[in-house]
Amino acid sequence: NAGVMQNPRHLVRRRGQEARLRCSPMKGHSHVYWYRQLPEEGLKFMVYLQKENIIDESGMPKERFSAEFPKEGPSILRIQQVVRGDSAAYFCASSPYSGTQETQYFGPGTRLLVL
Amino acid sequence: AQSVTQLGSHVSVSEGALVLLRCNYSSSVPPYLFWYVQYPNQGLQLLLKYTTGATLVKGINGFEAEFKKSETSFHLTKPSAHMSDAAEYFCAVSAPGGADGLTFGKGTHLIIQP
Numbered sequence: 001n002a003g004v005m006q007n008p009r010h011l012v013r014r015r016g017q018e019a020r021l022r023c024s025p026m027k028g029h030s031h032v033y034w035y036r037q038l039p040e041e042g043l044k045f046m047v048y049l050q051k052e053n054i055i056d057e058s059g060m061p062k063e064r065f066s067a068e069f070p071k072e073g074p075s076i077l078r079i080q081q082v083v084r085g086d087s088a089a090y091f092c093a094s095s096p097y098s099g100t101q102e103t104q105y106f107g108p109g110t111r112l113l114v115l
Numbered sequence: 116a117q118s119v120t121q122l123g124s125h126v127s128v129s130e131g132a133l134v135l136l137r138c139n140y141s142s143s144v145p146p147y148l149f150w151y152v153q154y155p156n157q158g159l160q161l162l163l164k165y166t167t168g169a170t171l172v173k174g175i176n177g178f179e180a181e182f183k184k185s186e187t188s189f190h191l192t193k194p195s196a197h198m199s200d201a202a203e204y205f206c207a208v209s210a211p212g213g214a215d216g217l218t219f220g221k222g223t224h225l226i227i228q229p
Contacts, residue, residue, distance in 0.1 A: 004158070006158075033215070033216055033217075035216070035217075035219075040124075040221070041221055041222075042119075042205055042207075042219035042220050042221045042222050043159075043205070043207075043217070043219045044219070045214065045215075045216025045217065045218070046216075048215040048216060055215060056214065056215040056216070058214060058216075059216060091158060091159070093159075098215075100147055100209035100210060100211060100212075100213055100214075100215065101147045101164075101166045101209070101211070103149075103161055103164060104161075104217065105161075106151075106158035106159040106160070107158050108156075108157055108158045109156075109157075109158055111156075
């Protein structure tokens, strides 16, 4: 059973460009979480999605960031007009069930560098 | 709201020595507690978790942790360190009825001396 897959693993963007990060959850998992990890920091929750629904986006910046999890295909985290402060590692996690006691399985992350 | 404090951003132990990584949490309701390990340039892997029941939880790779409600702690231990244990360790908390995402500590970098 393949784990959570994320691509690209590394992404370089210039200021003002768009970054699009993809996450394919584990087979059978319909719950997806996105986290951001800044240098020397722990992971910060951004958004929780189920198929075609955003359930909790309390950790998402109000502007430039959006996420989706369509009926078909991977979950996408989109960052418009990137700035240097967006440079970070972005991790996706998935779980088979909802509930805060459920184990979240993490992907390898996408490391975004904004020049 | 929950929060996690991990004491010591770096911990160094000799190979074969006891590993102790500290985690204290804050939660207004009984928490769920997790320890994850992150190897360089990789994602996080679950070591163990506490939800309910027995307060001493055993995980993978010989690690275990004990939930102590009176001390609001969930320290991670391993009797004998191995070189392959060198990694970043994160403690995380969630709670029933709480936010959907995990709340992580800042992490502890474990260094193993030969």
